[in-house]
Amino acid sequence: MSNTMSNTMTGQPSTAIEIPCCLCGTMILPNAANQCGACLAQQFDLKSIINRGPGGSDITIHQCRKCRRYEHTETYYQYHEPESPTLLSLCLKNIPALQHANHHQNRSRGLSSIQLIDSMWIWTEPHSMRLKLRLTIRADVGESPRSVTIQQRLPVELIVKFKQCKDCNREYTNRTWQALVQVRQKRKLEGTKKGLVLLENALAKNSDARKHVLSMETTRNGFDFYFLQVMHAQQFTSYIAKVAPMKTKTTQKMVSEDVRNNTANVKHTTVCDLVPLCRDDLVICDKNAAKDGCGAGKLSGRMCIVNRISSLVQFVDAAPSRNSIESAFADLHPEKYWKGEKHYRVVFTSERLIRFVVLDVELCDCSNQIPYYENEDDRILYNGPQSGVDKYALADVTLMRESDFGESDETFLCTTHLGNLLSPGDTVLGYDLVSSVLPGADEWSVQNSFNASFVLPDVVLVKKVKGSNGGDEEDINEDVTEKPKSKSSLSKRKERRRRKQEKKVRELEAAASRMGFLDETETSSDTNEV
Numbered sequence: 001m002s003n004t005m006s007n008t009m010t011g012q013p014s015t016a017i018e019i020p021c022c023l024c025g026t027m028i029l030p031n032a033a034n035q036c037g038a039c040l041a042q043q044f045d046l047k048s049i050i051n052r053g054p055g056g057s058d059i060t061i062h063q064c065r066k067c068r069r070y071e072h073t074e075t076y077y078q079y080h081e082p083e084s085p086t087l088l089s090l091c092l093k094n095i096p097a098l099q100h101a102n103h104h105q106n107r108s109r110g111l112s113s114i115q116l117i118d119s120m121w122i123w124t125e126p127h128s129m130r131l132k133l134r135l136t137i138r139a140d141v142g143e144s145p146r147s148v149t150i151q152q153r154l155p156v157e158l159i160v161k162f163k164q165c166k167d168c169n170r171e172y173t174n175r176t177w178q179a180l181v182q183v184r185q186k187r188k189l190e191g192t193k194k195g196l197v198l199l200e201n202a203l204a205k206n207s208d209a210r211k212h213v214l215s216m217e218t219t220r221n222g223f224d225f226y227f228l229q230v231m232h233a234q235q236f237t238s239y240i241a242k243v244a245p246m247k248t249k250t251t252q253k254m255v256s257e258d259v260r261n262n263t264a265n266v267k268h269t270t271v272c273d274l275v276p277l278c279r280d281d282l283v284i285c286d287k288n289a290a291k292d293g294c295g296a297g298k299l300s301g302r303m304c305i306v307n308r309i310s311s312l313v314q315f316v317d318a319a320p321s322r323n324s325i326e327s328a329f330a331d332l333h334p335e336k337y338w339k340g341e342k343h344y345r346v347v348f349t350s351e352r353l354i355r356f357v358v359l360d361v362e363l364c365d366c367s368n369q370i371p372y373y374e375n376e377d378d379r380i381l382y383n384g385p386q387s388g389v390d391k392y393a394l395a396d397v398t399l400m401r402e403s404d405f406g407e408s409d410e411t412f413l414c415t416t417h418l419g420n421l422l423s424p425g426d427t428v429l430g431y432d433l434v435s436s437v438l439p440g441a442d443e444w445s446v447q448n449s450f451n452a453s454f455v456l457p458d459v460v461l462v463k464k465v466k467g468s469n470g471g472d473e474e475d476i477n478e479d480v481t482e483k484p485k486s487k488s489s490l491s492k493r494k495e496r497r498r499r500k501q502e503k504k505v506r507e508l509e510a511a512a513s514r515m516g517f518l519d520e521t522e523t524s525s526d527t528n529e530v
Contacts, residue, residue, distance in 0.1 A: 062163035179233030194278035245334035286343035294340030297330035301451035395419025
């Protein structure tokens with residue numbers, strides 16, 4: 001009774017007949033092969049079934065040569081670290097025998113089911129273009145209920161082949177960009193466009209901001225950045241908006257249209273106009289700007305210095321009153337600037353700065369300032385956040401021109417915000433308004449744009465010179481090459497075009513190098529060569 005119940009529970013008939021294995025003679029239950037599990041595992045070639053790819057070829061996995069991403073689908077590529085669990089999962093999905101869709105093919109080979117028990121990596125040479133796995137497979141040979149279960153541990157080899165992804169394919173094809181970001185800074189006065197230099201430094205430090213840039217071109221007043229997707233261009237625009245004040249304008253252009261499929265090829269262009277103000281510029285803030293709703297706060301109707309450039313423009317009073325240091329600073333939003341652009345006139349740029357020598361510094365005795373020091377040696381200068389004093393403080397400074405030092409006794413007295421930075425004997429850069437000649441339009445602005453309480457100073461101090469470089473003169477060493485004599489006007493035009501093109505290429509390479517694009521290109525090329 002007990003034997004009958006146990007046979008019923010295991011699913012075997014109570015009158016099962018055992019037969020000997022045709023190879024080793026072990027008594028087994030009858031099956032299609034009439035072999036025991038050990039002999040059947042030796043005779044059955046499970047390795048050839050698992051290592052068979054589509055159409056009987058080798059198992060292949062595709063990888064993009066440039067971006068090193070693996071193909072999941074025809075449109076989706078993803079990067080995986082070598083011998084990572086995610087890459088192992090991708091390799092198992094590329095083995096046809098383990099897929100449920102190929103179950104009918106396994107049955108035609110004599111297998112009723114295949115089950116993966118374990119998988120691990122087998123080390124291979126990184127540049128061998130091969131991926132090797134060690135799989136533990138359990139398979140049922142024959143039809144149930146006379147099937148025999150076998151388990152084998154076998155190696156599987158996958159061949160890695162290069163296949164260019166769509167993103168890299170579009171990158172190597174002309175006119176495939178979908179979004180363009182044009183960064184421009186237009187200044188009326190000739191000089192260095194520090195806004196573009198600030199942008200170059202920010203992009204050089206942030207590789208994530210420039211990783212989606214397809215290509216870059218230099219123009220007269222800025223740069224052009226090309227992107228494959230509009231989303232990447234929008235992310236890039238939002239990043240540079242945090243670096244420099246600007247206004248943006250987006251336009252669209254339809255290149256082609258498919259009416260039947262209701263699709264169109266549209267290219268997007270974003271123009272970013274940077275505020276044409278640079279650090280250390282001397283600016284006149286018209287008193288009428290406040291009436292138009294675009295004033296600079298308390299500094300409307302005064303002469304200011306551009307102290308800092310970020311997403312906002314920070315002004316500092318060129319001739320601050322001795323009340324408080326807070327009233328000497330004001331922020332200007334780029335929207336207010338573009339609304340009243342005519343009310344902000346740049347008088348001098350940083351190229352007009354001259355050197356002065358500080359003779360005496362006397363801090364203004366205000367409630368908001370640091371305490372007055374009877375002994376000059378006891379005064380603490382600002383030397384970083386650990387100094388314990390604020391960076392800026394109002395002070396009356398006596399100084400003279402460095403060029404007149406020892407030749408003339410002419411001195412100047414001015415009020416500046418650099419009180420905690422200066423000490424007698426320091427060299428400071430500033431604007432000399434006594435010996436400077438203003439254009440006619442600026443003279444009219446000086447007479448009609450200021451408030452009645454504003455007094456034009458003789459000297460405007462901008463910043464302290466950290467170290468003397470032995471003069472401001474720059475050694476210019478230009479390679480003088482003899483120009484070949486042209487035999488005709490046509491060859492002259494060709495020579496001019498060639499020189500112009502070479503100059504443009506050099507400027508593009510220099511700008512790309514400053515922003516870090518050439519470093520990434522060299523790194524990727526070295527990776528491909530290896």
